[in-house]
Amino acid sequence: MKKTHKIILTEKEMPTHWYNIHSDMPNKTMPLLHPGTKQPIKPEDLAGLFPMELIKQEVSMEQFIEIPEQVQDLYRLWRPSPLVRARNFEKLLDTPAKIYFKNESVSPPGSHKPNTAVPQAYYNYKEGVKKMTTETGAGQWGSALAFATGFFDIGLQVFMVKVSYNQKPYRKSMINIWGADVVASPSGFTESGRKILAQDPGSPGSLGIAISEAVEMAAKDPETKYSLGSVLNHVLLHQTIIGEEAIKQLEKTDDYPDIVIGCFGGGSNFSGISFPFLRDNLLNGNKTRFIAVEPASCPKLTRGKFSYDFGDTVGLTPLIPMYTLGHDFIPPKIHAGGLRYHGAGAIVSQLLKDGLIEAQAVRQGESFEAGIMFARTEGIIPAPETTHAIAQVIKEAKQAREEGVAKTILFNFSGHGLVDMASYDKYFSGALHDYETTEDDIRKSIQKLENISV
Ligand SMILES: *Cc1c(COP(=O)(O)O)cnc(C)c1O
Numbered sequence: 001m002k003k004t005h006k007i008i009l010t011e012k013e014m015p016t017h018w019y020n021i022h023s024d025m026p027n028k029t030m031p032l033l034h035p036g037t038k039q040p041i042k043p044e045d046l047a048g049l050f051p052m053e054l055i056k057q058e059v060s061m062e063q064f065i066e067i068p069e070q071v072q073d074l075y076r077l078w079r080p081s082p083l084v085r086a087r088n089f090e091k092l093l094d095t096p097a098k099i100y101f102k103n104e105s106v107s108p109p110g111s112h113k114p115n116t117a118v119p120q121a122y123y124n125y126k127e128g129v130k131k132m133t134t135e136t137g138a139g140q141w142g143s144a145l146a147f148a149t150g151f152f153d154i155g156l157q158v159f160m161v162k163v164s165y166n167q168k169p170y171r172k173s174m175i176n177i178w179g180a181d182v183v184a185s186p187s188g189f190t191e192s193g194r195k196i197l198a199q200d201p202g203s204p205g206s207l208g209i210a211i212s213e214a215v216e217m218a219a220k221d222p223e224t225k226y227s228l229g230s231v232l233n234h235v236l237l238h239q240t241i242i243g244e245e246a247i248k249q250l251e252k253t254d255d256y257p258d259i260v261i262g263c264f265g266g267g268s269n270f271s272g273i274s275f276p277f278l279r280d281n282l283l284n285g286n287k288t289r290f291i292a293v294e295p296a297s298c299p300k301l302t303r304g305k306f307s308y309d310f311g312d313t314v315g316l317t318p319l320i321p322m323y324t325l326g327h328d329f330i331p332p333k334i335h336a337g338g339l340r341y342h343g344a345g346a347i348v349s350q351l352l353k354d355g356l357i358e359a360q361a362v363r364q365g366e367s368f369e370a371g372i373m374f375a376r377t378e379g380i381i382p383a384p385e386t387t388h389a390i391a392q393v394i395k396e397a398k399q400a401r402e403e404g405v406a407k408t409i410l411f412n413f414s415g416h417g418l419v420d421m422a423s424y425d426k427y428f429s430g431a432l433h434d435y436e437t438t439e440d441d442i443r444k445s446i447q448k449l450e451n452i453s454v
Contacts, residue, residue, distance in 0.1 A: 111415030135210030138337030139171025141229030230266030239272025
């Protein structure tokens with residue numbers, strides 16, 4: 001019998017709606033608070049930063065939201081993405097488990113990020129926006145938004161975390177090719193950047209700092225809007241196209257996932273693959289497990305505190321109810337730049353608090369080892385972020401072997417690592433460190449949350 005590797009949907013079969021899990025959550029998220037008044041923010045308070053349609057999605061309780069025609073049309077440049085049965089990887093792991101991965105690396109920028117970049121650029125365009133700002137860690141988000149804004153003739157200024165700006169020069173080239181500008185953060189362009197540089201001229205930067213810079217620039221210019229690539233509800237909403245497709249693809253097999261796994265930065269790709277399946281747990285009593293995998297060096301889900309905290313380092317964003325390490329926590333310089341964020345989105349945090357999802361932490365060395373095992377069996381070279389999900393898949397596959405159970409494991413292959421070769425070189429030369437984030441570092445950072453009285 002011929003073995004199936006890829007399960008493909010036709011373009012006509014592509015789902016036409018995003019899934020809004022907020023409508024089905026047993027406990028809704030606590031409100032975002034205004035950073036000044038500490039009162040729940042009104043949708044209008046966000047209008048300086050985001051177009052109204054995205055703000056509506058941010059607070060929407062509708063179960064499904066239609067994907068605009070123009071967005072569907074651009075999605076079809078790379079979607080539907082393949083679902084792949086990782087048969088060679090299963091064999092290497094000698095496991096009875098069936099392992100499937102949703103390959104989001106097939107998008108032009110190479111990750112899941114354009115799933116939200118395209119609709120965000122589209123809604124800005126619909127409201128006449130001509131310029132946007134954003135931050136980027138490893139450069140995945142900056143390049144995805146540059147790709148998206150290009151279609152709608154919107155100018156884009158990207159603030160790129162300095163350590164990645166130096167580690168990943170080719171992401172800058174991609175941003176430039178798609179017509180946007182990029183600068184290393186902390187930069188001298190904003191008050192926030194200048195303030196950080198005055199305290200620490202050698203600052204490697206962080207996503208939190210870059211967000212402060214991008215938000216400040218947008219807030220000061222009425223013509224400019226801001227865009228975030230993860231964390232917020234509307235971003236998670238757009239990513240559910242991943243799981244909605246995976247449901248349709250698995251319907252073409254006899255399988256249904258017992259475990260769904262995604263790596264975790266701010267929560268967007270994990271949520272994208274998980275939420276449509278989690279709907280079956282919430283509404284139909286299914287018992288699928290959902291595991292978010294974070295780096296051991298930036299462990300907000302496994303060792304952080306559930307608290308109101310700022311989304312950025314300087315304290316310009318609304319206060320978000322979330323698992324956090326504290327907004328001025330600067331994560332070690334790991335290569336998975338997209339996972340170096342101090343907090344998690346409000347929805348994911350509430351789901352974790354309610355025990356509806358789980359979290360695990362993986363060390364950098366272990367994640368690269370897993371990524372190389374995967375590349376040597378399935379061929380695709382994973383992004384350093386994605387290797388965290390793969391490391392957890394290996395653990396679950398071994399567990400299945402010990403238990404002798406043929407579980408079905410589904411994970412999101414969030415992106416390829418073709419622009420991250422310097423990290424792999426470092427791994428092979430033995431120069432890749434396992435960074436320790438000590439209890440003391442975490443305690444000190446979290447203690448400062450007590451200053452945020454709400
Ligand atoms: C940005 C990124 C992540 C982490 O972000 P999430 O919002 O948590 O998904 C993971 N993998 C890749 C390839 C990324 O680009």
